[in-house]
Structures are given as C-alpha cells and as structure tokens.
Amino acid sequence: MRQSFFGFNVAVRGLYTAQRNLDIINNNINNVNTPGYSRQQAVQTASRPLPMLDGTGMVGTGSEVIGVNRVRDEYLDYKYWSENTSYGEWEVKKALLSELEVTFNEPSTSGFSTIMDEFFGSLQELSKDPTSKSVRTLVKETGVTLAKYFNSLANHFEQLQVDVNDRIEVTVENINSLGTQIQQLNKQIYSAELDGNTANSLRDQRALLIDELSKLVNIDATEIVVGKLPNGKVDSRMIITISGKPFVDHFSISKLAVTQREEKLNDEDVPSLYEVGWADGNTLNVKGGALKGYLDVRDGNEGENGSPVFSGIPSYIRKLDQFVQTFAMAFNEGIIDYNNNGTIDAGEDGAGHVDGYGVGTGTTKEIRFFTMLGAGNQALSSEDFILDGGYNSLKAKNFAVSSDIIDDINKIATSSDPDEVGNTVNLKELIKFRTNTQMFVEGAPEDYMKSIVTTLGVNSQQAVRFAANKTVIIEQIENRRLSESGVSLDEEMANMVKHQQAYSAAAQMINAMAEIYDILINRVGI
Amino acid sequence: MRITNNMLVNNMVNHIGRNMIRMESYQNKLATGKKISVPSDDPIVAARALKLRTDVSQINQHIRNVDDAMSWLEITEASLNNIGEILHRARELAVQGSNNGTATDEDTQKIAQEVEQLKGQLIQIGNATYAGRYIFSGFKTDTKLLNDDGSFAIDVKDTEVIMYEIGISDNIDINVLGGHLFDNGGEALTGGTGQLIQMMTDYIDALESGDKEGISKAIADIDEEFNNLLAIRAGVGARYNRLELTRDRLESDKLNFTKLMSENEDVDQAENIMLLKNEENVYRASLSGGAKIIQTSLVDFLR
Numbered sequence: 001m002r003q004s005f006f007g008f009n010v011a012v013r014g015l016y017t018a019q020r021n022l023d024i025i026n027n028n029i030n031n032v033n034t035p036g037y038s039r040q041q042a043v044q045t046a047s048r049p050l051p052m053l054d055g056t057g058m059v060g061t062g063s064e065v066i067g068v069n070r071v072r073d074e075y076l077d078y079k080y081w082s083e084n085t086s087y088g089e090w091e092v093k094k095a096l097l098s099e100l101e102v103t104f105n106e107p108s109t110s111g112f113s114t115i116m117d118e119f120f121g122s123l124q125e126l127s128k129d130p131t132s133k134s135v136r137t138l139v140k141e142t143g144v145t146l147a148k149y150f151n152s153l154a155n156h157f158e159q160l161q162v163d164v165n166d167r168i169e170v171t172v173e174n175i176n177s178l179g180t181q182i183q184q185l186n187k188q189i190y191s192a193e194l195d196g197n198t199a200n201s202l203r204d205q206r207a208l209l210i211d212e213l214s215k216l217v218n219i220d221a222t223e224i225v226v227g228k229l230p231n232g233k234v235d236s237r238m239i240i241t242i243s244g245k246p247f248v249d250h251f252s253i254s255k256l257a258v259t260q261r262e263e264k265l266n267d268e269d270v271p272s273l274y275e276v277g278w279a280d281g282n283t284l285n286v287k288g289g290a291l292k293g294y295l296d297v298r299d300g301n302e303g304e305n306g307s308p309v310f311s312g313i314p315s316y317i318r319k320l321d322q323f324v325q326t327f328a329m330a331f332n333e334g335i336i337d338y339n340n341n342g343t344i345d346a347g348e349d350g351a352g353h354v355d356g357y358g359v360g361t362g363t364t365k366e367i368r369f370f371t372m373l374g375a376g377n378q379a380l381s382s383e384d385f386i387l388d389g390g391y392n393s394l395k396a397k398n399f400a401v402s403s404d405i406i407d408d409i410n411k412i413a414t415s416s417d418p419d420e421v422g423n424t425v426n427l428k429e430l431i432k433f434r435t436n437t438q439m440f441v442e443g444a445p446e447d448y449m450k451s452i453v454t455t456l457g458v459n460s461q462q463a464v465r466f467a468a469n470k471t472v473i474i475e476q477i478e479n480r481r482l483s484e485s486g487v488s489l490d491e492e493m494a495n496m497v498k499h500q501q502a503y504s505a506a507a508q509m510i511n512a513m514a515e516i517y518d519i520l521i522n523r524v525g526i
Numbered sequence: 527m528r529i530t531n532n533m534l535v536n537n538m539v540n541h542i543g544r545n546m547i548r549m550e551s552y553q554n555k556l557a558t559g560k561k562i563s564v565p566s567d568d569p570i571v572a573a574r575a576l577k578l579r580t581d582v583s584q585i586n587q588h589i590r591n592v593d594d595a596m597s598w599l600e601i602t603e604a605s606l607n608n609i610g611e612i613l614h615r616a617r618e619l620a621v622q623g624s625n626n627g628t629a630t631d632e633d634t635q636k637i638a639q640e641v642e643q644l645k646g647q648l649i650q651i652g653n654a655t656y657a658g659r660y661i662f663s664g665f666k667t668d669t670k671l672l673n674d675d676g677s678f679a680i681d682v683k684d685t686e687v688i689m690y691e692i693g694i695s696d697n698i699d700i701n702v703l704g705g706h707l708f709d710n711g712g713e714a715l716t717g718g719t720g721q722l723i724q725m726m727t728d729y730i731d732a733l734e735s736g737d738k739e740g741i742s743k744a745i746a747d748i749d750e751e752f753n754n755l756l757a758i759r760a761g762v763g764a765r766y767n768r769l770e771l772t773r774d775r776l777e778s779d780k781l782n783f784t785k786l787m788s789e790n791e792d793v794d795q796a797e798n799i800m801l802l803k804n805e806e807n808v809y810r811a812s813l814s815g816g817a818k819i820i821q822t823s824l825v826d827f828l829r
C-alpha cells in the first residue's frame with residue numbers, strides 16, 4: 001500500500017536537496033579568495049528505495065545529501081610542507097648573506113682595496129721623501145683609516161649577530177604560538193567530528209597554520225589512526241614532530257624555549273646568545289626552516305667547535321681577525337709563520353717596523369706601528385700592547401695605529417740607522433709586504449681579502465639560486481593544490497544553474513502533485 | 527589539469543613578478559654601467575675586478591715614482607754640468623798660467639783669485655739641494671756634504687744609495703755619492719778632503735807662488751778629474767734613459783690594464799639596451815594578455 005502523500009514528500013525532498021546544494025555553492029563562491037580554503041562538494045545519493053510488496057519493482061524515494069566533503073589531496077599538503085622548509089631556510093640565508101655583502105662594499109672606490117692601496121701608496125711617497133712632515137702625516141692618516149675600516153666591519157658583523165639573535169627569539173615565539181593555535185584546532189576538530197561530520201573549514205584553517213609552521217622549522221605532520229569511534233568512523237589524531245620529538249600531539253603541546261648561553265660557542269660570538277631547545281630541557285637539533293637559516297648564519301663557523309657547517313658570521317669575523325693578526329705581526333715585527341706550524345722558526349723573522357729608526361734626535365727602535373685599542377677606546381702604545389696580551393688579543397674590532405705613532409709621526413721607522421734621515425732601507429722592507437705572496441696561504445694581503453669577498457660572493461650567489469629554485473618548486477606545488485582544491489567561479493556558476501533548474505523542476509513537480517491531490521480530494525466522490 | 531580563475535591570477539602575478547626582476551637587473555646595469563653591483567651577481571667578474579684594480583693602482587704609483595726619480599736626476603745632471611764648466615775654465619786658466627813666456631807673477635796672482643772663486647763655486651755645488659734635501663750627502667740628506675773650507679762634513683759610505691721602486695722588484699739608484707764625485711771614486715770621510723778640492727787648493731797655491739811646474743801638474747790633475755766626472759755623467763745619463771724607457775712601458779701597461787678592467791666590469795650598453803627593450807616587450811605582453819583573461823568569467827554571461 002502506498003503512502004497517501006508519497007509523491008509530495010519525494011518532490012519536497014528534491015527541493016531540500018537542491019537547496020542544500022545551492023547552499024554549498026553559495027559557501028564556495030563566498031570563500032573563493034579565502035586563503036587555504038578547499039572547495040566543498042555535496043555527497044548526494046538516491047535515498048533508499050521502497051520495495052513494492054507485490055513484486056512489481058522498487059519505488060525510488062528521491063535524493064538526499066548525506067555529507068559535505070572537502071576536496072583536498074593530503075599528499076600535496078605533505079609535499080608542500082616538506083618543500084616549504086627548505087624554501088624558508090634559503091630565503092633567510094639569501095637575505096642575510098646579501099646584507100653581509102653590502103657591508104664589505106666591494107668592488108667599489110671605497111672598499112678595502114682602495115684603502116689598502118692608499119696606505120701603501122703613502123708608504124711609497126714616504127720612501128721618496130722620508131723627512132717630509134706632510135707625507136708622514138699622510139702615512140699616519142691612511143694607517144688610521146685602514147684600522148678603522150676593520151673596526152667598523154667587525155662592529156657591523158657583531159651588530160648583525162645581535163639582530164639575528166633577536167629574530168631567533170621572535171621566530172621561536174611564532175612557532176610556539178602557531179603550535180598553540182593548532183592544538184586548539186585539534187580539540188575543536190575532534191569534538192566536531194565525534195558525531196560523524198567532517199569539520200571542513202576547521203581542517204582548512206589547521207592546514208594553513210601548518211603551512212606557516214613548516215616555513216619556520218622542520219616539522220613532520222601526520223594524522224595517525226588510533227582506533228575506531230563508536231559510530232564506526234576512524235579515530236585519528238594529528239601529531240606534529242620537530243626532529244623526531246613531538247611538538248603538538250593531539251591535545252598536548254611541548255613548547256620550544258630559548259635560553260641564554262653561558263659559554264660562547266665560538267670565540268668570535270657576542271656573549272649570551274640564545275640557545276634554542278625544548279622547554280622541558282631536551283636539546284633540539286634544528287634541521288630546516290627559517291630557524292635553521294638564522295642559526296646557521298649566526299653560529300656557522302665551518303664546523304669548528306661544534307658549530308654548524310656553514311660560513312656564517314663567526315667565520316668571517318675569524319678570517320678578519322686572522323688577517324689583522326698576521327698582517328700586524330708581519331708589519332710590526334717582520335715575523336711571518338711561513339710553514340703555519342704555530343712557532344717562529346729561523347728564517348721567519350725578517351725586518352719589521354720595530355727594527356727601524358724614525359727621524360729626529362733620540363729616535364729608538366722597538367716602536368710598533370699597529371697596536372690595539374685599550375681602555376676607553378684609546379690606542380695603546382707599543383709597550384702596553386705587549387703587556388696587555390699582544391697579538392693573541394689583537395682582533396679586527398680593536399685594531400688600531402699605536403699611540404706612539406699618533407703622538408709623534410717622526411717615529412715612523414723608515415731608516416735602518418739612527419743618524420741617517422734619508423735612509424729608507426727599513427721602509428723598503430715594509431713596502432715589500434704588500435706583494436709578499438707567502439704571507440697567507442691565499443697569497444699577499446690583498447689576495448687574502450679578495451678571497452674572503454669572493455667566497456662570500458659565491459656563497460651568496462648559491463643562496464640566491466637555491467632560493468629561486470625552491471620558489472619555483474613551491475609555486476608549482478601550490479598550483480597543483482589550487483588545481484585540486486581551488487574554487488573555480490565558472491564551475492560554481494554552471495553548477496548553480498544546474499541546481500536552480502533542479503529546484504524549479506522540483507517546484508513544478510509539487511505543483512503537479514498539488515493538482516493531483518486537489519482533484520482527488522475536492523473533486524472525486526462529491 | 528583543472529585550472530581555476532584564481533590560478534590564472536596567481537600565475538599571472540608570479541610571471542609578471544619574474545619579468546620585473548629581470549627588467550630591474552638590466553635597468554641597474556644601464557644606470558651604473560657596471561655588470562655587477564654586489565659580488566654575488568658574478569663572483570668571477572668581482573674577483574678579476576679586485577685584482578685588476580690593484581694592478582692599475584700599482585702601475586700608477588710606479589709612474590709617479592719614475593717621474594720623481596727623473597726630476598732628481600735632472601737636478602743632479604745640471605750640477606754635474608756646472609762642475610764640468612768650472613773644470614773647463616780652470617783648465618784654460620792653467621794653460622794660460624803655465625806658459626813660461628807670457629805669464630808673469632802678477633798675472634798668476636790674478637788667475638789665482640779667479641780660481642779661488644771657482645773653488646768656492648765647486649763647494650757650493652757640492653752642497654746642492656733638491657726640495658730641501660742635499661743630493662750628494664747619501665742618506666744624511668739634512669746635512670751639508672762640504673764645509674766652507676772644502677773638507678767633508680760627514681761620512682758618506684758606499685752603501686748609502688737611495689733606491690726608488692719603479693716596478694715590481696725593480697729598483698733604481700738615483701743619487702750620486704759625494705765621495706765618488708769629490709774623491710775620485712773613494713768614500714767621503716768626515717774631516718778629510720777630497721781629491722777634487724785638494725787639487726784646486728794645490729793649484730791655487732802654485733798660482734800664488736808662481737810655481738810654473740805646479741801649474742802644469744794642475745792641468746794633468748784637472749784632466750783626471752774631468753774623466754771621473756764624465757764617468758759619473760755617463761752613469762746618470764744611462765739611468766735617465768732607463769727611466770724614460772720604463773716610463774713608456776708603464777704608460778702602455780697602464781693602458782692595457784685599464785682596458786682589461788673596463789672589458790671585465792663595464793657592460794656593453796648597446797647589447798644591454800637591446801635586452802632591456804626585449805624584456806619590456808615581454809612585460810607589456812604579459813600585462814596585456816593577463817588583463818584580458820582574468821577579467822571575464824561565466825558570471826558575465828549568465829543572463
């Protein structure tokens with residue numbers, strides 16, 4: 001036996017279905033520009049047909065929408081998160097290395113090669129006229145410019161290290177805050193899905209947060225299945241791990257923390273830099289993301305003392321310090337450690353500034369041209385320099401012309417004999433240092449600095465190239481994600497027309513049914 | 527592959543962005559005229575640029591040194607020339623004075639007076655200066671070589687040779703030592719008297735006393751001093767020649783290296799402008815094509 005208003009009910013179902021579909025399309029169109037939004041689709045099926053008891057077939061009972069799916073390829077998400085990590089790392093390195101390059105300012109007319117050239121040029125002029133006060137003043141001034149160049153380079157690098165340090169702290173805070181938000185979303189998603197629905201927009205939001213997080217640090221985000229819920233659906237939990245240790249595990253979060261280092265990692269570091277670890281005390285080995293970029297640049301000393309294997313700021317400071325120490329020792333004392341064995345062998349002690357005499361009465365030997373800055377940023381005298389630590393304490397940051405020379409330019413040691421003012425034998429030995437290709441492994445002093453600048457140039461170019469490559473890869477994956485889950489206005493419009501017509505048809509059906517019932521009720525049997 | 531409107535917009539934005547990056551790099555090259563602005567643009571070009579700069583600046587310094595050396599030698603040459611004229615005049619007078627027939631004692635007295643003046647001039651030349659430095663005093667350029675009576679005021683050892691650097695490991699000695707000039711090749715010692723001055727003193731004594739034999743001996747001595755002077759002048763002349771040749775070579779080196787430097791780091795503007803224009807075309811095409819596509823969608827066509 002049939003229900004009385006069977007047809008009516010089926011037509012109304014058609015209306016509901018079409019309406020539900022139109023609602024979903026409405027939502028999609030509204031969210032066409034929402035970042036991270038995946039388009040939703042209705043799961044529409046024909047409702048269970050009723051069997052006719054007399055065996056004349058099944059009667060369809062209309063359609064129903066049993067669920068709303070989000071169209072998203074999770075595999076693409078995993079790909080995006082893993083590529084985004086190295087993209088974040090190389091973007092950071094590209095920016096920081098280019099900042100280092102600009103500090104050196106080469107090749108230009110105001111960089112190291114010009115300053116060195118002017119210093120040795122002034123020494124050449126002095127060799128032609130050793131008694132001229134104006135040329136002696138020129139030598140002193142160009143020497144001071146050279147020392148100040150190194151001071152300013154070293155200071156700039158230290159400042160950069162402090163800046164990167166601050167950024168590391170901010171990045172860790174960002175990571176923690178993203179982790180907390182993801183944890184909240186986990187709770188919300190779990191409770192929303194207990195009754196069998198999929199929390200579509202919440203999942204979209206969570207994926208967006210994980211996108212951001214993957215750029216900052218190397219994460220592994222997986223949804224693992226732990227069992228079955230009472231209603232038959234799978235019970236899954238989202239776990240995010242960093243370098244193997246869980247960061248967000250379903251409802252719980254294990255935050256990262258920064259602590260100040262008590263001991264410096266590299267001698268060249270500024271004191272009290274931040275060490276990144278877990279808040280519960282475990283150590284963290286960051287393997288990717290913007291955080292690794294910052295840590296590599298801040299700490300990288302090419303693997304020495306356990307630092308990252310990267311030419312970061314400490315390695316450049318170390319190279320500058322090495323230049324200053326070797327050059328000052330050669331220029332002052334005439335000592336060059338040719339075989340790099342750490343001790344001064346015979347034949348490694350030549351003529352230097354201390355072996356010469358200046359002009360004027362009472363001139364003596366043992367005057368050093370370069371010393372270092374002492375208390376109150378004043379240059380030390382030759383004696384105080386040795387008392388205060390000597391060449392081991394000499395760094396690019398405190399490199400200076402000695403106070404003996406600054407106070408009395410006649411002490412610039414040109415002569416090998418105290419009574420001969422025109423004697424330039426000692427000065428000639430000093431001038432030879434410019435072209436002494438044994439002074440460094442890389443060659444003469446200008447070759448050494450040139451090698452630093454070009455190594456930095458090559459590293460920076462590499463970072464630019466890697467960042468460009470990663471950008472292309474990320475764009476391609478993002479395109480695939482959009483292709484899969486993006487809302488296409490044309491498609492939604494076409495579907496809208498489709499369901500609109502379905503609605504009109506269902507409404508017409510209701511009219512037809514109403515007429516039938518009208519005839520049945522009002523006109524039959526009167 | 528399914529393409530959505532947003533993908534079209536995104537892709538257009540990405541491509542336009544990349545076009546602009548390329549255009550900007552050509553624009554920079556146009557504005558600065560250099561291939562690189564930071565070493566990472568092209569590390570090899572940067573390395574060569576640094577090396578060539580050093581080379582060019584060293585050449586410039588050597589050219590300056592050569593010029594200074596040449597002007598020192600010119601002053602020396604002028605002084606030697608003067609000495610030559612003095613000796614010539616002294617010899618004339620000696621020939622006059624040694625003539626037994628025509629020269630009386632009165633005549634030789636008058637000649638003695640002139641020769642006294644000549645001797646004084648020699649002493650002055652011995653103390654000649656260049657920019658306030660005594661050129662014959664070796665390393666002690668702040669003290670005179672000769673006292674007023676012609677004796678040496680200072681020692682000038684053979685090692686006191688002033689060297690100027692005119693090339694890599696290429697030095698030239700520019701001074702004439704006081705001893706070589708005034709003591710016929712020997713070393714100047716404080717208090718001693720060089721052969722040249724001693725010879726003039728003896729000559730004057732011979733003239734004043736009318737010693738004809740002494741005057742004749744003076745002629746031979748003057749000839750000997752003359753030979754010494756010629757040898758020294760030849761040395762100075764040879765060194766001056768060497769400096770001129772070096773200067774020519776340095777000038778042509780400078781031209782070569784400057785050309786290398788320019789080829790290395792300067793951009794070929796004609797090629798650059800062409801590439802820039804090309805890039806601009808691509809940019810305009812991407813803008814106009816993109817603009818047409820992203821504006822229409824199905825919404826415009828539904829009734």
